[in-house]
Amino acid sequence: MAPAAPEQTWTIREIAEEFDVTHRTVRHYEELGLITPERRGTTRIYHRRDRTRLGLILRGKRLGFPLEEIRTIIDLYDAPRGxxxxxxxxxxxxxxxxxxxxxxxxxxxxxxxxxxxxxxxxxxxxxxxxx
Incomplete structure (x- = not known):
């Protein structure tokens, strides 16, 4: 059996550029607990889950949802019943x-x-x- 390919990850620069937001915006959502990148020293490593959640956050903001409602929606995704x-x-x-x-x-x-x-x-x- 072949070893599994490593999971794709992103740096804060890559994820900010992809979503056209500032590093500060990404860190703000992290401070609020909406995304939780892996930390390696002072480096943030973003996984697919963080990328998906950031996309959902930004879509919710474009639609005018407050961050607390966005948090509830995202948290429900992780809950049983999913x-x-x-x-x-x-x-x-x-x-x-x-x-x-x-x-x-x-x-x-x-x-x-x-x-x-x-x-x-x-x-x-x-x-x-x-x-």
Whole structure:
């Protein structure tokens, strides 16, 4: 039987470049316990699990999830029952996030409509003053 190939690992520089984040960002997520690279002296060694978790963290941030919700989702992935409980939780969070964003969109549309009306009134008043 052939020996197993060594697991691929990444340095902080490689992982930061891959995800287009700063070293400080990566270290911040480490300080929060969201990723846990292996330490060899002062060198951080990132494994596939860290890379996957960093990808999930950044995706969650792009979608507007707070870090504590992202932590819960990631922790559920590691919990017994694994993916099912994670997916149920994520779906509930998606529903909440979607409702929040849809409300914000309605609020923005209402504000833009009000601005349009106000602009129209101002232009009408201006044209009356110009005549």
């Amino acid at each position: 993916r099912r409980s994670q997916l149920e939780y994520v779906l509930a969070q998606i529903d909440e996030r979607r409702a929040d964003l849809e409300q914000r969109r309605r609020d923005l549309e209402a504000a833009l409509t009000e601005l349009d009306r106000f602009e129209d009134r101002c232009r009408e008043d201006l044209s009356r003053h110009s005549s």
